[in-house]
Amino acid sequence: MKRRQITALLLTFALVLGMAGCAGSGENTGTGEDSAQSGEDGAADEPVKIATKPMTEQFILGEMLKKLIxxxxxYEVELTKGIGGGTSNIQPAMEQGEFDLYPEYTSSGWILVLGxxxxxxxxxxxxxxLQKxxxxxxxxxxxxxxxxxxTYAVVVREDTAEEYGLETCSDLAEVSGELTFGxxxxxxxxxxxLPGLSEAYGFEFKDIRDIDIGLKYEALRNGDIDVTNGYTTxxxxxxxxxxxxxxxxxxxxDYYCSTVVRQDALEKYPKLQETLELMNGILTDEAMAELNYQVEEEGRGEAEVAEEFLISAGLIEG
Incomplete structure (x- = not known):
């Protein structure tokens, strides 16, 4: 009696499993949207993984790449912004396959990565x-x-430039003895x-002061210093x-920006290369500086600024 009850229970359990299996099989082989999406390139199950360095410009560029892709x-995108150490930590992570791509600067790759x-x-x-x-x-x-x-830039106040007739670094060399560098x-x-720059141009500043990187422009505008180092963007x-x-x-x-991407990611995501090529030639130093200004000085979100720029460039629809 007990054996017959156990047998009946096992048959019932097997029948239930079989029905569930048929239902699951029907769902997976149907004509639903998920099946069509994964069938095209096989990459829909995993997001494209993007990394950026810890700076405003990179945050904006990361958002541009994300939106374009x-x-x-x-493709779905997973964006990780602000990797500490920049190139020195992102490059090894790229080699390990933790990221698929990231925005990088030519001389950083040339000097820091290739040596x-x-x-x-x-x-x-x-x-x-670099490609080779x-x-x-x-x-x-x-x-x-x-x-x-x-790249690096030598920056002065506009009134200092007007007073001394400064247009070039060679102009600055002629009056550097009257000015303070910070x-x-x-x-x-x-x-x-600064040592190499001074040797190249013959700078001999009246005084040289250490200024925290976040306070340089404030010190310049306050008149505490007359000249500082900056970046062109x-x-x-x-x-x-x-x-x-x-x-x-x-x-x-030169530190021109480009996209470093793993070859296997280009194979895994067939539309990726043509999408990344849309970034070619879309920015200038002035345009990037303006986008950075909107985020840092006006308090706008990086994603908002990036999307607005791509719309204005005609690369995505508004």
Whole structure:
């Protein structure tokens, strides 16, 4: 009696499992939207993973990449902003497959990753060589140049530029003995910072002061210093009370921004390359400085600023 009851229960349990299996099979092989999405390229189950460095410009660029990929390629995106250490931590994570892509600067890849010294080549020549060596060494490539060159800049107050007739760094060298330079300590100390710049142009400032990186522009506007180091896409540079002097001896190396991406990600997400190519040539130093200003000075969100710019550029629909 007990054996017959157990047998009946087992048969009933097997029947229930079989019905559930049929129901599940029918759902997975149906014509639903999820099946159509994953069937096209096999990548729908995993998001495209993007990383950025810990700076406003990178936050905005990360949001641009995210929006373009979501809108134009239809892939889900996981954006991780502000990786501490920048290149030194993102590159190893890329090699391990923790991220698929990130915005990077040409000379950062050339010097920090590949270990080369600064070279005398055009932006396009460096990009070609970066693509070649990254593919050979890391299974990655670089796609496009966004347009902005986030390199070091020598900045003075507009009234100082007018008083001394300053347009170039060579102009500054002639009157540097009357002016005070203030910059963040690492720039003052590093060989390719103020020491190298001073040797190239013959700067002999009246005084040199250590200024915290976040206080340089305030010190400049307050008259505590007359000259400082900045970046060509700094938010503060978009204001009309400061002036960037031309690097007329081309001392500073180029830091054009591009997208570093894993080759296997391009294979996994077939629409990814053509989408990333949309970033090519869309920015200038002035445009990037203005976007940084909107976030840092006006308090707007990075995603909002990025989306608005892409709409104005005609790359996504409003």
């Amino acid at each position: 979501e809108e134009n390629a239809g 080369h010294e600064t070279g005398d080549m055009s932006a396009e020549e460096m990009l070609t060589q 060596e990254y593919e050979e060494n890391y299974g990655m490539t670089w796609i496009g140049l966004y347009g902005q060159n986030n 910059g963040n300590p690492d720039y003052i100390e590093r060989a390719d910072g 700094d938010a503060q540079i978009s204001r009309d009370d400061v002036k960037v002097l031309e690097d007329d001896k081309n001392y500073q190396v």
